[in-house]
Amino acid sequence: MGQNRRQRLLDLLAADRATKPASMVELACERCVRETTVSGAGATVLSHLPTGGGQPSRGLVYATNTVSAGLEDLQLTVGEGPCLDAFASGGPVLVADLAAERTRWPAFAPAACELGAAAVFSFPLQIGVARLGSLDLYRDVPGPLTRLELTDALILSDVATHGVVADLDGHDAEDVSWLADPHVQIHQAAGMVQVQLGVNTESALLRMRGHAFTRDMTLAEVARQVVARSLRFTNDTDGQ
Template sequence: MSTREDLIADAFVELADCLVDDFEVTDLLHRLIDHALRLLDADAAGIMLADATGTLQVVASNSHAVEALELFELQADAGPCVDCFRTGEPVTPADLATVRAWWPTFAPAVEAAGFSSAQAVPMRLRSEVIGALNIFRKGEGALVGGDLKLARALADVATVALIADRTMAARQVLADQLQQALNSRVLLEQAKGMLAQRAGVGVDEAFTLMRGHARRSGHGLREVAAAVVAGRGVLPT
């Protein structure tokens, strides 16, 4: 059985691979979420990135419920990701009472989704903040000490991979990557719905099926989603 140290090492190796290899943005973002869930005692996670106008957009999450919660956070203009993006610093309320005090509009949605903790760490390269990683827990407790450092490090590595200067200015790379992520999110939602209806499963399970197929086949998640849509809701063989 892998130790936590092994899992941490694997996480950084996997994320760092995106610095040198061609990668699919959607896969990178969901890998970051997977590692956050595995290493940070998180029950759910999501990612928001800023578009070319500086407006936050939901680009990835581990479930449909979390995506809805993050969209509500943007609509309410209140919550950990929003504050984290504005300040460039982690937002880690210690308990549910603090969540309620800081975000009275957002807190009821957090509780209705079954969470008692909502936190965020910035996705930042030096002084440039491009978004935030949202962490939700069913139990109370802030990310502190080594866990907070780990969360920031995971987000930092993913950020570097997103905006590493390749053949054009980093800002243009970021704009292109974000547009790709947004386009992929629309495609993924369509594929999840079609596969769920065809297979008679929930949309979250349909997403799990697509991710599993992508990893087994060595194809990108966006590529698998496109094949599901083209195949009218059937996983590619």
């Protein structure tokens, strides 16, 4: 049964690629939306987990819509969510009712619900013990994936993993700067805030993240202001 479904999905992806030349990661995300009852999908590469209030080095590979892209950005901003949990555990994170997970993700869950997500499902992109990132799905109404939908999502996450590996060919696995990453300026801004405050990079990122969260901004928006020098952090205030 599982092998038949895998072959079916591979045939569909081959047909997709024949009509739309694109990366296998992009095609796998779009096929997830078609084959499962989800509203959107996104794939992200991570090089490591955040420690001490820092952030993982990561890049958004593809998102099927603005909500999916927003959910990826939100997890980067608040430093929690299903993407990071899936990457840490090496197993799927399946949440059928996001509103009930406010204790688990006190910052991510309510903000994600405001974005329009009611259920989230994250699958690690990994080969053996090597984890590369996650495939993240969301639904705008609560409810679990069916057994067959879960099977398809697992197959497509495997396809996306091999797509990421193909895209990484010729790049250092720790370097995600080549990706279509909307957060490139964050690293530049963190260096500037580090100098402004006289702290390490992780502390600078923590201050930027707090500023973003308390003002209902994305971390990318804060970074743009820092780089444009319209926002400067001091040791007395969040920024001015």
